[in-house]
Amino acid sequence: MKVTLTPMGGFAAIRRPARTLDTLLLPESVAERLQLLVKAAATVQPGPISERVRDGMAYQIEIDDDGKTSSLVQSDGSMSPQFSALLEFIERNAKP
């Protein structure tokens, strides 16, 4: 499974580098953790998007699971705890 995070928007509105994690290249325990986090994030819907957020960031996480692709997009101010956990995991383990 390949998971790619692309941050968007924010105060700076600059181009931000993507980060990718490939389970084939990770230690087994880390790969398993990633898969669990992806599953949890994909299952839970985000909270209602707040119309009042300004300069918040949005995060696109693309999942390529043996050719089957899907995409999750959530934003500051409304993301689910599960998406937040996946986001933080990718940021911690993947370099841009």
Place this chain on the structure above:
Amino acid sequence: MERCARLSINCIVPPHILKKLLESKDRKVSEVALNTLLTTSHLRGERSVRALAAISSPETARRTIYDCRHGRIVSGKLARSEDEPASSDKPVNQAFDGFGHTRDFYKQVFNRNSIDDRGMRLNGYVHYGESYQNAFWDGQEMIFGDGDGEIFTDFTGALDVIGHELTHGVTEFTANLEYHNQSGALNESISDVFGSLVMQWVNNQSAEQADWLIGVGIFTPKITGDALRSMKAPGTAYDNDLIGKDPQPDNMSDYQTLPDTAQGDFGGVHINSGIPNKAFYLTAIAIGGNAWEAPGHIWYEALKASTATTNFQEFADTTHSKAGQLYGTSGAEQQAVLLAWREVGIRISNAAIPSPASRRKQPTAVESDSYQQLSRQIGTIAEQIRVISSEISALKNITEKQAA
């Protein structure tokens, strides 16, 4: 269940719970609690409740900073409140001070009592997320990241960024410009304008002295670039292999039509804001002096007169109109506004462009007549003084002869 109004002694909701609700961050909740307490207290006597309301009243723009401790939930440990001394945590103090400067700016320059003009509390959350490379306004509070140390530093260190975010709140309580397409770009521009003015005001910089850059110092030294945006020269703030080139246009001819999506920056709200940003810069330079004075007042009044869907043309027209109302029709201020918008590609509706000749200072026919009249009056007075001097000399001679 009996209504409180009928029970002058007991209420269904105990007063200690109502008191807690008075301190709610949700203004509607605190207002309802206050009204309930005042209603019930009216039957008992108001003094104690009025005192309580004053303590809990949202009318004092109190600052409170919380430490998210690197979590992504907007909540945290209380780090510093209004009456507390400085923290050992620098970002806490920087956020606290930045809120104070912004609050004071709006009060002293525009007589505006906090974001909502009713003393709204100013709450900030620092250390949000891990290496979070952003700061944002969520409708109620400002959230700050620490930066990643690679591209960005700590976001509490930039006063214009703080002023920018809090101004989003001001916009929400005034025009409430929708956050997409042109109204959204205006929303962003307004925040850049007043964020910049907060910094200029604190540093006592004139329009000429200001650098007109947004987010100076937010980048780490590894990034070659002056700032995130330039109001003076949109499109030149940065040019870097890692983050690309500043995409802002400075003229309507380069307006970017982008998708109204997160990927499209909701129609380019941070991109097309360069156009009204430059219009403000040009206005401020043309008028001269301090940009928070005439230019700032024109823009502030125009903001208050705008609506959720105001676009660039409408806002430009409103600034022109407000300049005339505040400083006189066809005055230097109004001319500066008209020419500034023209330079960024927006012609003010129903306003003639003054010719270069008429823009030079020439005395009017009325002024010429006045000078001549004044000159005649001075001549008359001079003649009268001469006559009086002669008569005094003659009298003096007569007196001396008689004395002799």
